[in-house]
Amino acid sequence: QKEVEQNSGPLSVPEGAIASLNCTYSDRGSQSFFWYRQYSGKSPELIMSIYSNGDKEDGRFTAQLNKASQYVSLLIRDSQPSDSATYLCAVIHPGGGGNKLTFGTGTQLKVEL
């Protein structure tokens, strides 16, 4: 069983629309949750972090966490073509020797003109 799961997509949305990205995780001991954006051929870039249940907003981005359902989501409002990238959900969970940041498989987002 994969530890962090995402729909691989591609998810296509028109410019100006809301993009909704979802992630589930299997380890109830997971403690911190992150969304990274990765453009093709580039390294992951941290865009959002969330640690407690509820919503967290930062500009056009809103992260949502529901620990009871083991579910994390990312909403991107007013989507722009420059938002086209792969979005990686990542989770910190305790492991032997220390905490580990584990990534989901990523969702490819395409914002169309």
Next chain:
Amino acid sequence: DTEVTQTPKHLVMGMTNKKSLKCEQHMGHRAMYWYKQKAKKPPELMFVYSYEKLSINESVPSRFSPECPNSSLLNLHLHALQPEDSALYLCASSQDALMINYGYTFGSGTRLTVV
């Protein structure tokens, strides 16, 4: 300085070569990491260094040998690699491996090709 710097950006090596990847950060972070990323796959954790000591080795083959000379530097020594080891190697750092409320900052990566 909020960057993690990796060198070289690209590396082509033969299966009998020995090479090293280098990573440097000056953010005062005390945890550093090596990840491997194959095409269209997520990054996979290889090693964790906490306060300059190796704390996690994710069962990585011994042809990969990490080294942390000081709190700012992290190396990955490569020897007798296989073509399937070709990948993007990412270095990352964070405040502290035991602190959970900080994301990792990634370097731009080294694109490794083994021929």
